[in-house]
Amino acid sequence: MSDISPLRNAVRNGSGLKQLGGTWGEVLAEFLGTFVLICFGDGVVAMAVAGLPGSGRAATPTTIFMAAGDWLLITWGWALAVTMAIYVAGGVSGAHINPAVTVAFAIRRKFAWSKVGPYIVAQILGAFAGAAMVYLLYHDAIDAYNKAVGTGRTDPKGLATYSIFATFPAPYFNGNPVGPLVDQIVGTAFLLMFVVAIIDMRNTAVQSNLGPFMIGLAVAAIGMSIGANAGYAINPARDFGPRLFAWLAGWGQTAMPGTVEGAFSWYFWVPIVGPLIGGAIGVLIYDWFIGDVIHARARLQEPPPPGRAGDETSPTEGSKRTAETSKRTAET
Numbered sequence: 001m002s003d004i005s006p007l008r009n010a011v012r013n014g015s016g017l018k019q020l021g022g023t024w025g026e027v028l029a030e031f032l033g034t035f036v037l038i039c040f041g042d043g044v045v046a047m048a049v050a051g052l053p054g055s056g057r058a059a060t061p062t063t064i065f066m067a068a069g070d071w072l073l074i075t076w077g078w079a080l081a082v083t084m085a086i087y088v089a090g091g092v093s094g095a096h097i098n099p100a101v102t103v104a105f106a107i108r109r110k111f112a113w114s115k116v117g118p119y120i121v122a123q124i125l126g127a128f129a130g131a132a133m134v135y136l137l138y139h140d141a142i143d144a145y146n147k148a149v150g151t152g153r154t155d156p157k158g159l160a161t162y163s164i165f166a167t168f169p170a171p172y173f174n175g176n177p178v179g180p181l182v183d184q185i186v187g188t189a190f191l192l193m194f195v196v197a198i199i200d201m202r203n204t205a206v207q208s209n210l211g212p213f214m215i216g217l218a219v220a221a222i223g224m225s226i227g228a229n230a231g232y233a234i235n236p237a238r239d240f241g242p243r244l245f246a247w248l249a250g251w252g253q254t255a256m257p258g259t260v261e262g263a264f265s266w267y268f269w270v271p272i273v274g275p276l277i278g279g280a281i282g283v284l285i286y287d288w289f290i291g292d293v294i295h296a297r298a299r300l301q302e303p304p305p306p307g308r309a310g311d312e313t314s315p316t317e318g319s320k321r322t323a324e325t326s327k328r329t330a331e332t
Helices: 006-012 016-021 023-054 068-093 099-108 113-149 156-162 178-199 211-230 236-254 270-300 315-331
Strands: none
Touching: 023 068, 023 113, 023 156, 023 236, 068 211, 099 113, 099 178, 099 236, 099 270, 113 156, 113 236, 156 236, 178 211, 178 270, 236 270
């Protein structure tokens, strides 16, 4: 039996799979990276909501979010999920794993617009598959929690287990989408600002391949600071892929279109539109306030081109001016 895998053998022998070295390879990396992101991101929420209470490791089978420790568990879990996802996919696709990053990079980082659609589709599919994996691992715990609470998935109390997969606004917004939309714009703007700062080699960029870890810390900072407002999706694929899975898995209108009677309605678009707007704003702000300043400083430090010293004129320009003077003299 050959030690060469069928995939590698097909690539070596000239099949159509050679295109995996191009855009399709990047798309596969985006799928896998986003899959990892959701497996561990949604996975840590499942641990806090259903796993720990149902396994007897909490005060009661229904004890969740009783202290800041639960939120810290989730924020650090998402931070590590982002870190590992970038390490998995970064060498092939750049590990956008977020449509907001993909669109922002297309706007300001010369990322090809022709790749934007395939990247986003791969990210959503990867997020959907990641949610399915979390459900496979935790469906028994989810059912045990709902039974202990005495609720079904489509009931208002089913929102607790739905939160494993996708986001929803805090009650103090009273169902008004404006506050959560602003929250998503601001949170994603900070995310993109941090990402481009961390990877900008002209700035104080991190070394020794620590970029993914620092981006994970950026996500933790956002979650700890403003995450409770609307669940800090800051990623359309991270929310929509698992939301779609939750809808198929029985959470009904809570997932799609994102409605809980008396609480909020048609919420699904907020974690999509907000991050796309915020990502573009974040990269623009960084470029205006930092990137352009760094570029200007670099230009000032460049040596003058040959033939110039201060305001002196180059030989070529001097010759042109002499010819123009001679022509005007002849005409007069």
